[in-house]
Structure formats: structure tokens, C-alpha cells
Amino acid sequence: MSDEWTPSERLQQLYEAQRESWRQGEFTLVETYIERQPDLRHDEKLLLDLILSEYTLRQERGEQPTAAEYLGRFPAFTKQLQLLFEVLDGIDDTNGDAFATDETQGGTVKRVARPAVDPANRASRLSADQPSMASTRFGAYELIEEIARGGMGVVYKARQSKLDRIVALKMIRADQFDSASSILRFQNEAEAAAKLDHPGVVPIFDVGDQDGQPYLSMAFIDGESLAARVARGRLESREAARIVRDVAQAIQHAHERSIVHRDLKPANILLDASDRPRVTDFGFARRVDVPIGVSLDGSVIGTPSYMSPEQAAGDMSRVGPACDIYSLGAVLFHLLTGRPPFVGANVLEIIRQVSQKPVESPRAINPSVPVSLERICLKCLAKQPEQRYATAGDVAAELDRYLQSPPDVIPPKPVSRATISRSAWLPIAVAALLLLVAFVAWRANPRPANSQAAQADTAQVSNALAEIGHAPKKEMIAAANSSSGEPQTADLNVIVGDESKSQTFDQPGALPLRTGQQLRIEATTNRPAYLYLVWIDTQGVAQPVYPWKPGHWEALTTPEKPTNRLKFPPDAGGSEWGYTVQGGAGMETLVLLARDTPLPPGVVLKDLFADLPAQPIQNGQLLVWLENGERAESGTRSLDFEKVKPLNSQSVKLKLLLEQRLKSYFPLFRAVSLANRGS
Amino acid sequence: MAEDVPFVELMRRVRAGDQAAALELHAVYGEQLQRIVRVRLTLPAMRRQFDSLDICQSVFADFFVRAALGQYDLRSPAELMKLLATMARNRLFHHAQRQRADRRDLRRVEAGPIEDFGLRGADATPSRIISARDLLDCVHERLSAEERTLVECRRSGQTWEQIAAATGRGADAVRKQYERAINRVSAELKLEEIDE
Numbered sequence: 059m060s061d062e063w064t065p066s067e068r069l070q071q072l073y074e075a076q077r078e079s080w081r082q083g084e085f086t087l088v089e090t091y092i093e094r095q096p097d098l099r100h101d102e103k104l105l106l107d108l109i110l111s112e113y114t115l116r117q118e119r120g121e122q123p124t125a126a127e128y129l130g131r132f133p134a135f136t137k138q139l140q141l142l143f144e145v146l147d148g149i150d151d152t153n154g155d156a157f158a159t160d161e162t163q164g165g166t167v168k169r170v171a172r173p174a175v176d177p178a179n180r181a182s183r184l185s186a187d188q189p190s191m192a193s194t195r196f197g198a199y200e201l202i203e204e205i206a207r208g209g210m211g212v213v214y215k216a217r218q219s220k221l222d223r224i225v226a227l228k229m230i231r232a233d234q235f236d237s238a239s240s241i242l243r244f245q246n247e248a249e250a251a252a253k254l255d256h257p258g259v260v261p262i263f264d265v266g267d268q269d270g271q272p273y274l275s276m277a278f279i280d281g282e283s284l285a286a287r288v289a290r291g292r293l294e295s296r297e298a299a300r301i302v303r304d305v306a307q308a309i310q311h312a313h314e315r316s317i318v319h320r321d322l323k324p325a326n327i328l329l330d331a332s333d334r335p336r337v338t339d340f341g342f343a344r345r346v347d348v349p350i351g352v353s354l355d356g357s358v359i360g361t362p363s364y365m366s367p368e369q370a371a372g373d374m375s376r377v378g379p380a381c382d383i384y385s386l387g388a389v390l391f392h393l394l395t396g397r398p399p400f401v402g403a404n405v406l407e408i409i410r411q412v413s414q415k416p417v418e419s420p421r422a423i424n425p426s427v428p429v430s431l432e433r434i435c436l437k438c439l440a441k442q443p444e445q446r447y448a449t450a451g452d453v454a455a456e457l458d459r460y461l462q463s464p465p466d467v468i469p470p471k472p473v474s475r476a477t478i479s480r481s482a483w484l485p486i487a488v489a490a491l492l493l494l495v496a497f498v499a500w501r502a503n504p505r506p507a508n509s510q511a512a513q514a515d516t517a518q519v520s521n522a523l524a525e526i527g528h529a530p531k532k533e534m535i536a537a538a539n540s541s542s543g544e545p546q547t548a549d550l551n552v553i554v555g556d557e558s559k560s561q562t563f564d565q566p567g568a569l570p571l572r573t574g575q576q577l578r579i580e581a582t583t584n585r586p587a588y589l590y591l592v593w594i595d596t597q598g599v600a601q602p603v604y605p606w607k608p609g610h611w612e613a614l615t616t617p618e619k620p621t622n623r624l625k626f627p628p629d630a631g632g633s634e635w636g637y638t639v640q641g642g643a644g645m646e647t648l649v650l651l652a653r654d655t656p657l658p659p660g661v662v663l664k665d666l667f668a669d670l671p672a673q674p675i676q677n678g679q680l681l682v683w684l685e686n687g688e689r690a691e692s693g694t695r696s697l698d699f700e701k702v703k704p705l706n707s708q709s710v711k712l713k714l715l716l717e718q719r720l721k722s723y724f725p726l727f728r729a730v731s732l733a734n735r736g737s
Numbered sequence: 738m739a740e741d742v743p744f745v746e747l748m749r750r751v752r753a754g755d756q757a758a759a760l761e762l763h764a765v766y767g768e769q770l771q772r773i774v775r776v777r778l779t780l781p782a783m784r785r786q787f788d789s790l791d792i793c794q795s796v797f798a799d800f801f802v803r804a805a806l807g808q809y810d811l812r813s814p815a816e817l818m819k820l821l822a823t824m825a826r827n828r829l830f831h832h833a834q835r836q837r838a839d840r841r842d843l844r845r846v847e848a849g850p851i852e853d854f855g856l857r858g859a860d861a862t863p864s865r866i867i868s869a870r871d872l873l874d875c876v877h878e879r880l881s882a883e884e885r886t887l888v889e890c891r892r893s894g895q896t897w898e899q900i901a902a903a904t905g906r907g908a909d910a911v912r913k914q915y916e917r918a919i920n921r922v923s924a925e926l927k928l929e930e931i932d933e
Contacts, residue, residue: 103772106772107772107775110772110776111776114777144815144819145815145819146773
């Protein structure tokens with residue numbers, strides 16, 4: 059399709075697609091565009107635009123992306139990006155915010171006469187003609203004051219003249235006016251809310267279009283949002299339970315009419331003068347009895363902190379009432395603890411946590427939370443939809459029982475952290491599809507094997523990794539099993555050796571690898587599966603290991619068949635080796651893939667592993683590649699997780715590329731990266 | 738900020754009216770400025786009306802005239818880019834204000850003839866920038882003899898202190914006189930919209 063566009067048209071298309079993607083919550087990174095359109099990598103102009111645009115979009119979302127991150131991700135553009143970021147830091151701006159500055163002072167950009175405008179309003183100023191408060195009429199409405207402003211909409215308190223009633227008048231922000239998603243969201247809200255008639259739902263009075271500006275009027279709730287309430291401090295347990303119970307009843311009402319809210323969060327729950335919660339903003343709502351629209355399929359919709367794992371994964375086929383039940387749990391968690399279940403530096407980090415990280419016990423944050431209430435909360439927050447309450451009505455009933463009973467009469471059922479942890483793994487391969495890596499690479503200077511110090515270091519490394527949920531080597535990685543329901547697990551090991559001795563890669567002194575060393579590979583799974591092994595060398599060149607004839611993608615050594623134990627080479631014993639370390643210094647990566655059925659015809663693994671970036675070692679330091687896409691860097695004695703930094707650019711690329719390419723095909727994906735110091 | 742010697746030399750040549758230097762400066766920084774305008778300073782609705790190239794051409798033209806009048810002391814590419822970005826932003830802001838005053842809604846105006854928009858240049862080649870030199874002559878004609886002397890001093894790279902010492906006046910007074918003169922002539926010539 060890109061061939062049909064002129065360069066400037068293509069730029070505009072890409073740019074707008076990117077903005078739309080981020081507006082929708084899809085968070086498509088520049089690397090993904092490169093992956094989808096490989097010729098982009100040769101188009102410096104387009105790439106720099108996309109990079110700057112992503113940086114801007116993240117800032118608009120409230121993130122604080124650093125120049126260092128981008129310089130790391132795109133080292134080829136270091137000079138250009140350094141200048142761009144320095145300039146952007148020096149001009150206080152956001153899109154369209156062209157407040158006056160003094161151009162007359164050479165080199166010193168001084169602001170003068172900056173209008174007193176709320177920064178949140180900046181973006182809309184240039185594209186104005188939103189009804190200004192100076193002109194208080196808007197069709198049949200008299201605008202009184204602006205009461206809320208969100209990413210897409212602005213809400214005014216207004217008087218409906220003919221009926222002389224106060225309403226909340228919502229319209230699309232002028233700068234979002236030409237966004238198809240804004241219009242769709244607006245229509246969604248009108249259609250969804252029109253089907254609902256429940257005291258817990260803010261009613262819609264009127265939907266219309268005034269001079270081309272769509273609007274909807276709804277009941278004006280003279281109170282505050284739950285977000286404002288909880289911002290002042292966490293709620294008392296029974297108060298929190300009462301509010302969430304009422305919200306759950308309203309959500310049940312919506313579900314009974316086949317409407318899923320999909321963006322339930324404290325900001326979308328208003329408390330009226332009687333302190334009753336009223337659910338609003340059905341802009342992301344979806345009718346579950348209607349097939350998913352193509353335009354929305356695959357996108358991540360909602361607010362990450364309150365979003366279910368399946369929603370975070372963008373798996374729209376699994377987005378249903380259970381998502382709202384998860385969100386009810388997330389809201390309850392927030393009310394009880396004062397913060398959402400997952401908090402991260404940015405949206406991507408939160409989504410990763412939602413998909414992978416076990417939910418913390420509310421009582422660990424606020425010990426005054428009753429055990430019974432915690433149990434309800436955590437059941438709502440189960441990673442697997444089927445482990446949550448079946449209906450929002452069940453949540454309401456359970457909370458009602460809690461409220462009707464003396465504290466803790468519901469028998470406290472211990473919440474098994476292990477259960478949460480196991481279930482937490484399930485979406486990893488299916489949803490977040492991050493690289494699951496547990497490897498330990500030792501510093502460039504090998505330490506004496508078996509020394510006490512070395513063993514202590516190993517223990518420290520193991521403990522440190524275990525603390526963040528990833529044992530270094532024997533961690534059993536679970537992934538979704540589409541056929542049996544039993545989580546699929548795998549253990550991947552690399553034995554390093556030479557003529558005199560052999561040891562597993564996590565033993566002291568085994569790493570870094572050196573040119574000429576021999577390797578054997580072993581993999582076991584908890585049940586038979588179709589297994590595939592691929593080796594990616596330091597230059598990013600992938601070599602087939604199993605089941606192919608080594609080095610020959612087109613030739614299988616044996617017909618594909620399920621197995622739960624794999625050795626490479628197949629007849630490896632104490633003296634047989636399957637792989638000789640070659641090439642220069644860098645990171646070697648072994649990838650194990652598993653699926654329950656053979657690869658579908660037409661899927662060529664060679665293509666999925668083409669054009670991968672080289673993997674340099676930086677500073678010869680001990681490196682650990684964590685599953686969250688960040689690299690921990692340390693000196694020689696132990697890992698210092700305070701120093702966790704973003705992966706270097708090449709690692710980011712490798713991770714993103716592999717994720718993009720493999721996630722559709724392999725529910726189990728495991729990679730181990732080993733430092734190779736070369737000759 | 739550390740002084741970038743090659744850049745300062747390039748700026749010296751620009752200030753002296755060296756057309757090759759102007760072209761070189763535009764070649765090096767023009768695309769980056771366009772990028773900032775395109776991605777950072779305009780909203781989707783505006784982009785249908787403005788072409789970032791036109792805005793940048795307009796900014797550069799203005800910049801070259803002002804630089805040739807000795808207005809800037811730029812020591813690094815970042816300072817230059819900040820200045821150019823600020824000029825572009827102000828230009829967009831003023832234009833949007835004018836649109837608003839004319840009750841022209843960017844959202845409703847169909848993408849029409851480019852001549853409707855003052856920021857659009859007739860062509861987009863560096864030669865247009867160089868034509869600013871003619872305008873520079875116009876500026877000189879509108880300056881008093883004393884003001885022309887000030888401008889020449891600035892173009893030759895003298896600091897305000899040096900000019901003050903030479904004229905026996907205070908540095909601030911000299912600078913203010915200069916700025917008043919430039920602003921007056923800029924307004925007369927609509928320098929900000931130099932390519933209209």
C-alpha cells in the first residue's frame with residue numbers, strides 16, 4: 059500500500075496511524091513500524107519523525123520519556139536526536155501551544171506574555187472554536203462552566219434553557235474532533251448509556267449535533283468523582299465495599315443488556331450528593347452480542363491500572379463481562395489501599411505488570427483490610443477470567459454479605475500466592491509475550507570455580523532474581539495450553555565445556571563463553587509438545603538447531619513429532635557436543651519454542667528469524683536480561699537492581715522483533731542469552 | 738553552553754550576508770526544524786492547512802534578515818534550533834489567532850488554494866531564502882544613519898559593551914535603540930511574514 063503514496067503522504071499516513079494507535083491505547087512503538095514496513099529502516103526522515111512523534115505522544119500521556127532511552131534505542135540517530143531533544147527541552151511547548159515568546163534575544167528564548175491557561179487546555183487552543191465561555195450559548199444550552207476535560211472530551215455544566223434544568227454537556231474536544239476514534243467513542247457512549255436505566259448509571263438526556271459539533275447531555279451529578287475522593291486518602295473498608303457493591307449492581311444491569319463498560323475506574327464513578335456512586339463514561343463500552351468491529355480488534359482499550367490482563371493483551375475475543383469484574387476488583391483495591399493494583403513509570407510498564415505480576419495483597423499495604431474483603435478483591439483480580447466471579451451480580455452479592463455481616467464472618471479462605479503466581483504466568487506467552495529469560499552471565503574474568511565467593515555470588519544472583527519472581531535457571535515457565543488446559547512448562551539448559559570439563563551455564567566460571575568452546579543443549583517440558591530450538595549469534599544471525607539439520611532450515615532431521623525431552627545433539631553424552639562457539643564478542647541467544655500442534659503450512663520459521671540485530675556486550679559487565687525487557691547491569695559480585703536500565707537498543711530491537719514475529723505461533727517462548735567474549 | 742567554533746564561524750558568515758553560508762545553514766538545520774514543526778507544533782487539523790516546509794521557509798527567511806541585521810548571538814546549533822522553533826511556534830500562534838479573529842475555523846475550512854494561507858510560499862527552494870537579501874536592503878533604507886551604524890557594528894560582531902564604549906553611551910541604551918529600530922522596521926515591512 060505504501061507504494062501508492064508519495065513520501066509526504068506516507069509520512070502523514072504513518073504519523074496519523076501512530077497518533078491513533080496511541081490514542082486508542084495500542085502503544086505501537088517505532089520498532090513495530092519498522093518491523094511491519096522494513097523499508098522504513100532506510101528512511102531516516104520518516105524514522106526521525108516517528109521517533110519524535112512517539113516521544114511527544116508519550117509526553118502527552120503524562121510519561122516522562124528520556125532522551126537517553128531514545129538514544130539507546132536508535133543509536134544511528136544519536137546526533138540528530140540529541141539536538142532535537144535539547145531543542146524540545148528548551149521550548150516549553152506541546153502540540154499547538156504557541157504562546158508568545160520573545161524572539162529578539164538571540165539564543166535566549168524568553169517567554170513573555172504567556173496567557174493564563176491551564177496546561178491541560180493547551181492542546182485545544184489553536185484548533186479552537188470549542189464553545190468559549192465568553193459565548194455561553196450552545197444550541198439549546200447555556201454553558202455555565204467547564205467541569206471536566208479528558209483525553210477526548212470536555213464536559214460543561216450547562217442549563218437546558220427550555221426545561222430550565224442543569225445538565226452536564228459533553229462534547230468532543232476540538233483538537234480531537236477529526237479523530238474517527240473520538241466520534242466512535244462518542245457514539246458508543248450515547249448508544250450504550252441510552253440502553254441503561256439504573257440509579258447507579260448517569261442517565262443520558264439528549265444526543266445531538268450543533269453546527270457539526272456532536273454533543274450529549276446527561277444528568278449533572280453535583281458531587282465529585284471517586285478518583286477525587288480516593289485522592290484524599292484511602293477509604294474505610296466498609297465504605298469502600300458499599301461503593302463497589304453499588305457500582306457492581308449498576309454494572310450487572312449493563313451486563314444484562316449486553317453492555318460491557320471496559321473502562322471502569324474511579325474517575326468514571328461519580329459520587330452524588332447522597333454519596334451514591336453513579337457510573338459514567340461508556341465511551342469504551344461494547345455490546346457483547348455484536349461481533350467485534352475490525353477497527354477495534356487487537357487494540358488495547360481502557361485504562362491500564364484498572365485493566366484486566368486479557369484486555370491489556372488486546373485480546374478482544376476474550377474481552378467480556380469478566381473485564382469489568384476485574385476492574386471492580388481494581389477499584390476496590392484502590393479504595394482499600396490508596397493506589398491501583400499496579401503502578402508503573404509508564405503505560406507499557408503497567409501493562410506488563412497487569413499481564414505478569416501477581417497482585418499484591420491489599421492487607422500487605424493496609425493491614426486494616428478485613429481478610430474476607432481482601433478475598434473478594436483478589437478473586438475479582440484473578441488473572442484468569444474463569445477464576446473471577448461469574449457475574450458482577452455475584453460481586454455485589456458477596457460484598458453485600460460482607461456488609462450485612464459482622465466483620466470477617468465469611469470464612470477466610472487463604473489466598474494462595476502460589477496460585478496467583480501460577481495463573482499470573484498464563485498470559486505471559488499468550489498476551490504480553492515478553493521474552494522470558496532467566497540467564498546468568500558472568501563477568502569477563504572468570505572466577506575460580508567452586509570457590510566459596512563464587513558460590514555466594516551465585517546465590518545472591520539467584521536470590522535477587524527470585525525476589526523479582528524469576529529464578530535464574532530452573533524457573534518453570536508456564537504458558538497457556540490450548541488443548542489440555544494444563545499449563546505448559548519448560549526447562550532449558552545449556553552445558554558449556556571443553557576437553558577437560560563441562561558445566562551448566564549458570565555455574566561459576568561457565569561464562570562468558572569463549573570461541574571454540576563446545577555446547578550441548580537440553581530442554582524438557584512437562585508434557586509432549588512440538589519443540590523448536592533456534593540459536594541467534596552475536597551478529598543476530600539465526601541458525602536452526604532442532605528439528606532441522608543444523609544450518610539448514612529447509613531440511614528436517616526427523617519428522618516433526620511431539621516430545622517432552624530434547625537433547626542437542628540427539629545422542630549427546632559426556633563427550634558429544636552440538637555447537638561450537640564462534641564469532642566475536644556479544645550476546646548469544648538460544649530460543650526454545652513450543653506449541654501443541656505442528657506449525658501450520660506456510661509458516662516459515664526462517665523468515666521469522668530474519669534480519670535480527672547484532673547483540674553487543676557493553677563494558678564486559680555482568681549482564682542479566684530480565685523478562686520485563688530491561689537489563690540489570692552490575693559489577694562482578696552481585697546484581698544491583700537499583701541499576702536496572704533499559705535494554706540497549708539492540709536488545710530492545712531483538713525483543714520487540716521476536717515478540718512481534720513469534721507471539722502468534724508459540725504459546726511457549728523461552729530465551730536464554732549468554733555472554734560470549736570471543737577469542 | 739559551550740561554544741561550537743565551526744558553528745560560530747558559520748553564523749559569522751551568515752551575519753555578514755554570505756549567501757553560501759545561509760544555504761549551508763538551511764541545508765543542515767532546515768529538515769530538523771521542519772520535523773519539529775510537523776510533529777510537535779501543529780495539530781492534525783492545522784496540518785491540512787499549513788505545510789511545515791512553508792512555515793520553515795518563512796522562519797528561515799525572517800531569521801536570515803534578522804541575523805544579517807546583527808540581531809543574534811548564537812553559540813551552538815541547539816541555540817539556533819531553539820530560536821527557530823520558537824519563531825515557528827509564534828508564527829503559527831499568530832496565524833491561528835488571525836484565523837480565529839476572522840472566524841475561520843480550521844476544522845471547517847476545506848483544504849483549498851494554498852494562496853489562501855499567508856505562510857505558504859510560491860516555491861520552496863533556498864533561492865527564496867536568499868531573496869531575503871533584497872529585503873535586507875529595504876530594511877537598511879528605513880533605518881536612520883545612526884541606526885545603520887548600530888546595525889553595522891552588530892553585523893561585524895561587536896558586543897553591546899564594545900558599541901557602548903565606542904559611542905560613549907550605556908550598553909543597555911544602545912541595545913534598546915537597536916531593538917526599537919529593528920522592531921519598527923520589521924513592523925513596517927511585515928517582516929514576520931516575509932514570504933507573503
